[in-house]
Amino acid sequence: MPQKNRLILKNLDNKDYNNTLSCYLEEGGYETLKKALSLKEKTTQDGKKLSPQQQLRDEVKASGLRGRGGAGFSTGLKWSFVNRASGKPIYLVCNCDESEPGTFKDRQIVHKDPHQLIEGMIISCFANDVHLAYIYIRGEFNEGAKILNRALDEARSRNLLGKNILDSGYDLEIYIHRGAGAYICGEETGALSSLEGYRPQPRLKPPYFPAALGLYMCPTIVNNVETLCAVKHVIEIGASQYAKLGIPSDPGTRIVGVSGQVRNPGYFEVEIGKITLGQIINDLAGGPRSGRHIKAIIPGGSSSKVLRADEKITLKTKNPDGTLSEKVVDVFDLPFDSDSIAAAGSMIGSGGIVVIDDTTSMVEVAANVSEFYVHESCGQCTPCREGTRWMNKILKRILAGNGRRDDVDELVRISQNIMNGRSLCAFGEAASWPIESYVLKFRDEFLALCASAEDSRKEIWGEAGINRFA
Amino acid sequence: MHETDSMVMEFSVPNTLESEIDELITHYPEKRSVTLMALHALQAHFGFVSDAGIEWIAQKLDQTPLAVLELVTFYPMFSREPLGKFHFRICRTLSCALNGSEKIYWALCEQLGLDKNVHKRQTTPDGRFTVEFVECLACCNKGPVLFLNEDFHENMTEESVSKLLTICNGDNSSERKGTGK
Numbered sequence A: 001m002p003q004k005n006r007l008i009l010k011n012l013d014n015k016d017y018n019n020t021l022s023c024y025l026e027e028g029g030y031e032t033l034k035k036a037l038s039l040k041e042k043t044t045q046d047g048k049k050l051s052p053q054q055q056l057r058d059e060v061k062a063s064g065l066r067g068r069g070g071a072g073f074s075t076g077l078k079w080s081f082v083n084r085a086s087g088k089p090i091y092l093v094c095n096c097d098e099s100e101p102g103t104f105k106d107r108q109i110v111h112k113d114p115h116q117l118i119e120g121m122i123i124s125c126f127a128n129d130v131h132l133a134y135i136y137i138r139g140e141f142n143e144g145a146k147i148l149n150r151a152l153d154e155a156r157s158r159n160l161l162g163k164n165i166l167d168s169g170y171d172l173e174i175y176i177h178r179g180a181g182a183y184i185c186g187e188e189t190g191a192l193s194s195l196e197g198y199r200p201q202p203r204l205k206p207p208y209f210p211a212a213l214g215l216y217m218c219p220t221i222v223n224n225v226e227t228l229c230a231v232k233h234v235i236e237i238g239a240s241q242y243a244k245l246g247i248p249s250d251p252g253t254r255i256v257g258v259s260g261q262v263r264n265p266g267y268f269e270v271e272i273g274k275i276t277l278g279q280i281i282n283d284l285a286g287g288p289r290s291g292r293h294i295k296a297i298i299p300g301g302s303s304s305k306v307l308r309a310d311e312k313i314t315l316k317t318k319n320p321d322g323t324l325s326e327k328v329v330d331v332f333d334l335p336f337d338s339d340s341i342a343a344a345g346s347m348i349g350s351g352g353i354v355v356i357d358d359t360t361s362m363v364e365v366a367a368n369v370s371e372f373y374v375h376e377s378c379g380q381c382t383p384c385r386e387g388t389r390w391m392n393k394i395l396k397r398i399l400a401g402n403g404r405r406d407d408v409d410e411l412v413r414i415s416q417n418i419m420n421g422r423s424l425c426a427f428g429e430a431a432s433w434p435i436e437s438y439v440l441k442f443r444d445e446f447l448a449l450c451a452s453a454e455d456s457r458k459e460i461w462g463e464a465g466i467n468r469f470a
Numbered sequence B: 001m002h003e004t005d006s007m008v009m010e011f012s013v014p015n016t017l018e019s020e021i022d023e024l025i026t027h028y029p030e031k032r033s034v035t036l037m038a039l040h041a042l043q044a045h046f047g048f049v050s051d052a053g054i055e056w057i058a059q060k061l062d063q064t065p066l067a068v069l070e071l072v073t074f075y076p077m078f079s080r081e082p083l084g085k086f087h088f089r090i091c092r093t094l095s096c097a098l099n100g101s102e103k104i105y106w107a108l109c110e111q112l113g114l115d116k117n118v119h120k121r122q123t124t125p126d127g128r129f130t131v132e133f134v135e136c137l138a139c140c141n142k143g144p145v146l147f148l149n150e151d152f153h154e155n156m157t158e159e160s161v162s163k164l165l166t167i168c169n170g171d172n173s174s175e176r177k178g179t180g181k
Ligand SMILES: Cc1cc2nc3c(=O)[nH]c(=O)nc-3n(C[C@H](O)[C@H](O)[C@H](O)COP(=O)(O)O)c2cc1C
Pocket: A066, A067, A068, A069, A070, A071, A072, A073, A075, A078, A095, A096, A097, A098, A099, A100, A183, A184, A185, A186, A187, A188, A189, A222, A223, A224, A225, A227, A228, A425, A426, A427, A430
């Protein structure tokens, strides 16, 4: 299936395209920045003056763009929360931590089209009166950090960065800050702690909303790599044109990554809501390997709840007259957009789809995913630190053939005691949603393993054997 | 594993490295922010983060050594002990696991005489090889993936990892390759 309407990935996989500035300029690079910098103050009909910065922010808000980092929050709204009256500098941090398992889109942009990100960043910084910005890049992207540093140098040498950018009077510096292997640095306040030189422990919201008390306690914008690239395209084609792509509540295109047990894992830029989960998995990623069947789909990175391949989902759609109509669809016929995936009880998250086929045990999947969250919990709050370990211990015990029937409900109980705001940051949810969903949706698999283990112990030890390995 | 006083005396940071860190100081409004990048720079140069290195960074950035150590022990990428000349980091997370990363890890451990049931960082007694499992490296479409020092390898199989080992074994230079600088 041809991928239409590609914006962000338009050039980067073309044979004769490379990541240098000259190549980017040849493809019309930095023209949108020039356009943004040359905007003039505008007066509205009711006599209000709109600065160029305000016009850019209004444009992003009007586009309806939603963040691509995971939470899917409106970018324009986020920008409007920035405290511009504090008198303190405003910072922008590009979130290039990309550590959500199943996600590998920002890497493509950084490696193959770094200037697109830099242009998006400069426009976003200009729109928000930012003069110092950072790219928070995960430590393992050592190659990516080198590429970005070289690209930043190129941009500086052409006065696209630094003092008085392109004679506009606007100054901006962008620096790279490397993480060192901790997933929690992807959480926005964790990234800020890390940038300040502290342990990357997330901060309590309120009061530490980045828009008010962010980096060095100054107002700060944190946006994902792909979001900042999308900003460039919003400004380039205009909000109304951008909003024609995708669906009204979730406009534009986004890059989805498909990995796991499919024939052609890869990344694809799709128009949001105009393609189904099934089309992405079967047509773009080649579907299941020969002789296998898809059993489960993780739709938005490992933190999202799993979907069963045989699930039916009720979608509510609004009719032109305002009434609601309901439609029951197959998982594979679910449109890929925030609302539809949410209607299925999961989230579009970071756009990382992981496909699991019938050769894989869901208990194994649960143990693997749980191991990740044990390793990555920052340890600051008890439900998260202890709960993740507790679930992992039970899962390993079940896999070792020492489960008991009670373990199944115990896993659900523990996960539900971590989520719902019982922990300081959204990692708590990210760590417990998936495990809860595996158990609730594939209860039979968990129970079968536990029951047979319990019965065989009972045979040898009597009733007392049930808890022998508890 | 901590150095004696005489080793601390020998510790010296070359000028180029120091000026690299001086440059980094200009990137942030507060010196403390440089700690993480300084740790990367020192680990890349010395191969690990020593007590003396921690002291040096602390002094350079007007921090307590504890503030520096606190970061070293939090972030998985830092090592307090010398790493092997060949450092394998294999992704163990879901998409790679679904495509056989465990097999790659086992093959490596078996051929190097390391314990395949241990997932933490292990170094061979001769100090030449370090092997560890790490979390998702954001290349899930090419799994299983691994780092050999700073070089990234995709779509690994038991055969291709054995080939990598053969190349390592044939390399008798004493330099550690690809220090990430
Ligand atoms: C545990 C955790 C990990 C996260 N990891 C990332 C990440 O790797 N990259 C990212 O862009 N956002 C990540 N986020 C989301 C960020 O906190 C933040 O919402 C996002 O960077 C905002 O950018 P956006 O509005 O452009 O999406 C993570 C959130 C949580 C709770």
